[in-house]
Amino acid sequence: MQPPLTDHSRSTLDLPPGSLLYPAGSLGQPWRLSEGIVRFDSVAKQGEATFASLAIAGDILGCETLLFGCYTFRATALTQCRLTPWPEGAEAADSTSLLTSLAKAQQRAAELVALRGGQATDRVLGLIRLLADQAGRVVLPTRQDIADITDLRFETISRIVKQLERSEIIRSIRIDGVHATRSFTLGATSA
Amino acid sequence: MQPPLTDHSRSTLDLPPGSLLYPAGSLGQPWRLSEGIVRFDSVAKQGEATFASLAIAGDILGCETLLFGCYTFRATALTQCRLTPWPEGAEAADSTSLLTSLAKAQQRAAELVALRGGQATDRVLGLIRLLADQAGRVVLPTRQDIADITDLRFETISRIVKQLERSEIIRSIRIDGVHATRSFTLGATSA
DNA sequence: CGAGCACTTGATCTATGTCAACGGTAGTGG
DNA sequence: CCACTACCGTTGACATAGATCAAGTGCTCG
Numbered sequence: 047m048q049p050p051l052t053d054h055s056r057s058t059l060d061l062p063p064g065s066l067l068y069p070a071g072s073l074g075q076p077w078r079l080s081e082g083i084v085r086f087d088s089v090a091k092q093g094e095a096t097f098a099s100l101a102i103a104g105d106i107l108g109c110e111t112l113l114f115g116c117y118t119f120r121a122t123a124l125t126q127c128r129l130t131p132w133p134e135g136a137e138a139a140d141s142t143s144l145l146t147s148l149a150k151a152q153q154r155a156a157e158l159v160a161l162r163g164g165q166a167t168d169r170v171l172g173l174i175r176l177l178a179d180q181a182g183r184v185v186l187p188t189r190q191d192i193a194d195i196t197d198l199r200f201e202t203i204s205r206i207v208k209q210l211e212r213s214e215i216i217r218s219i220r221i222d223g224v225h226a227t228r229s230f231t232l233g234a235t236s237a
Numbered sequence: 238m239q240p241p242l243t244d245h246s247r248s249t250l251d252l253p254p255g256s257l258l259y260p261a262g263s264l265g266q267p268w269r270l271s272e273g274i275v276r277f278d279s280v281a282k283q284g285e286a287t288f289a290s291l292a293i294a295g296d297i298l299g300c301e302t303l304l305f306g307c308y309t310f311r312a313t314a315l316t317q318c319r320l321t322p323w324p325e326g327a328e329a330a331d332s333t334s335l336l337t338s339l340a341k342a343q344q345r346a347a348e349l350v351a352l353r354g355g356q357a358t359d360r361v362l363g364l365i366r367l368l369a370d371q372a373g374r375v376v377l378p379t380r381q382d383i384a385d386i387t388d389l390r391f392e393t394i395s396r397i398v399k400q401l402e403r404s405e406i407i408r409s410i411r412i413d414g415v416h417a418t419r420s421f422t423l424g425a426t427s428a
Numbered sequence: 429c430g431a432g433c434a435c436t437t438g439a440t441c442t443a444t445g446t447c448a449a450c451g452g453t454a455g456t457g458g
Numbered sequence: 459c460c461a462c463t464a465c466c467g468t469t470g471a472c473a474t475a476g477a478t479c480a481a482g483t484g485c486t487c488g
Contacts (some may be wrong), residue, residue, distance in 0.1 A: 054477060088347050094274035098347035110340040112335070142304070144335040146326075149301040151339060152309065156279050156289035158448065162353035163288075163388035166476065197354035200394065204436055227435070357444070390445060395468055418452095418467070428468065 059129040063187075067129070068108070074117055074132060076108045076139075082127030083177060083187060085195075086119035094121060097194040099132035100158060102177060106132055106147045112139060124187035125228075164196050169196040170206045174216065174232070182232040183219075250320040250335055253376075256350075258320070259299070260304040260314035266322060267299045273318030274368060274378060277310035286311060291349060293368060297323055297338045303330060315378035316419075324416075360387040361397045365407065365423070373423040374410075376400050 061067060061082070068074050070089040079101050087095035098119050099105050107129070110118050133139045161172050173195060178184045186192065189200040191208070197202070210216045211230075219229040252273070252353060259265050259392075261280040270292050280288035289310050292298050298320070301309050323329045333408060351361050369375045377383060379396070380391040387394070401407045408418040 077279065086347070088351075094256060096351060098350060099343065109336065110343065113336045114338055118340070120345070138369060139332065141330065141332055141335060144332060144339060145300065145304045148339045149309065150303055151342045151346065152290065155342065155349065156277070158346065159289060159351055159353060160279075161285060168332060188433095200434090201436085201478080202476060204434095205476095208436075228392070379465095389467090392446080392468085393444060395466095399468070 051222045057130070059127075061127040061129070063125050065123050067123055068117050068125070070118065070120040071116050073115055074108060074111050075110055076133070078132040078134070079103055079107055080130055081085055083124040084127060085122045085124050085187070085191060087122070089120050090202055100154065100176075100195065103179075105150065105154070109139075109144070109147055124191050125185045150233040158195075161195060166198050166202055167206050167210075168197070168204060169198065171210070171215070174210075174230070178232055179206050184216075184230050184232070186228045186230065189226075202206040248321070252318040252320070253313040254314055255315050256314050258314055258318070259308050261309065261311040262307050264306055265299060265302050265375060267297055267302055267324070268320040269323040269325070270294055270296050270298055270322055271319045274315040275318060276313045276315050276378070278313070280311050291345065291367075294370075296341065296345070300330075300335070300338055307348065307385075314384050316376045350385075352386060357387070357389050357393055358397050358401075361394060362387065362401070362406070365401075367422070369423055375407075375421050375423070377419045378419065379419075 059077070067077075070087070081103050083103075084101040084105075084107060085097065086099040086101070088098045089095050101121075101223060107121060108117050130188065137143075157172075160198055161169050161176070163169070168237065174184055174191060177186070186207070187195075187204045188224070192198075192203045192207075193200040207216075211218055214233045216230040217233055219226050219231060249269070255316040258268075258275060261278070268314065273296050274294075275292040275296075275298060277292070279289045280286050290414065292312075298312060299308050328334075348363075350368055352360050352367070354360075363381065364383060365377070367373055368377070377398070378386075380394045383389075383394045383398075384391040398407075402409055405424045407421040408424055410417055410422060
């Protein structure tokens with residue numbers, strides 16, 4: 047994970063996987079995540095970070111800055127990300143958009159809770175489904191990040207992803223003929 | 238669990254432990270939980286309910302009704318609860334109060350996620366701390382509800398609570414000289 | 429070329445799940 | 459009053475999913 051990016055300009059922001067969007071407690075503004083996956087961590091005084099939450103494309107990040115001025119959680123890009131300042135242009139953070147963010151946050155919380163219960167395979171599948179786009183394509187975070195999200199170990203994630211791949215529930219994508227270890231499409235996943 | 242209460246009057250609402258506050262999808266309004274613990278469940282078409290989230294004293298419930306008219310989750314009282322309609326009196330659901338609810342929801346989500354990771358004992362202790370009031374008093378939900386929240390089994394919860402009681406980390410309270418199986422105060426819990 | 433990182437895979441261990449039996453209390457109906 | 463049921467909690471014996479430890483691969487970067 048790299049040092050914070052200094053370019054918090056008013057326009058679009060692109061972040062590579064693994065990079066820090068902002069540290070916990072820093073000053074900033076809300077963003078809309080238009081592409082990618084962002085991980086939030088609670089950071090204790092001693093510096094240990096524990097996984098707190100997740101944002102996926104379409105989510106609003108850092109709304110709490112409108113209240114406190116600074117971010118509550120540390121935010122890290124888990125895949126290639128694109129962000130734009132929010133609210134956009136003349137549009138204000140009105141009650142309706144805040145209510146929408148609130149409803150979405152509650153829904154997201156329930157989904158995250160579900161990703162931390164039940165059989166290991168179901169958790170990983172749940173996460174994959176959550177992260178997949180409409181076309182069923184996913185770029186997964188690293189095994190370690192998946193492990194942090196699902197409260198499993200990266201070895202376990204590795205075994206499960208491999209097994210899903212072998213059973214063709216997910217199909218790995220080759221880029222330029224090379225096996226891309228993080229890119230998949232969903233196979234038979236009607237359930 | 239009893240049938241829904243019909244008395245959704247405009248004033249204070251008191252609910253006994255185990256009773257349904259509202260089912261998922263029903264019409265209603267937001268509430269402020271002034272006392273007690275409420276459990277939210279996602280309800281699938283087939284009727285199975287899975288634990289989704291938790292509200293504790295001070296929280297606002299059912300904000301999504303301002304947007305959709307109906308509740309997203311089923312809400313059940315886990316302990317004796319007291320609720321009042323929200324927003325109260327002339328006070329409106331302005332941006333600031335919504336932002337506060339949003340910030341609180343995100344914080345709560347992070348806490349819930351933490352309750353579903355790590356050692357079983359730590360999860361139960363985490364929940365107890367979350368539910369304790371300033372005086373360190375707690376009325377715990379049933380073993381089964383604690384199990385649903387922490388993704389453990391009620392037998393495991395029983396063993397852990399008993400062990401905490403024996404190690405004096407929590408001290409059970411006697412009411413009228415009778416052992417109250419759900420009421421505790423926290424012992425040495427500086428950490 | 430060596431170092432670092434992400435990932436894979438095997439062997440073994442253990443925390444927690446599972447199954448089963450039992451105790452206490454509240455409610456209900458005779 | 460007792461008998462009966464229902465629910466919640468406790469405890470023991472045993473099983474197992476996933477953790478842990480360990481070794482090795484392949485890729486990228488300097």
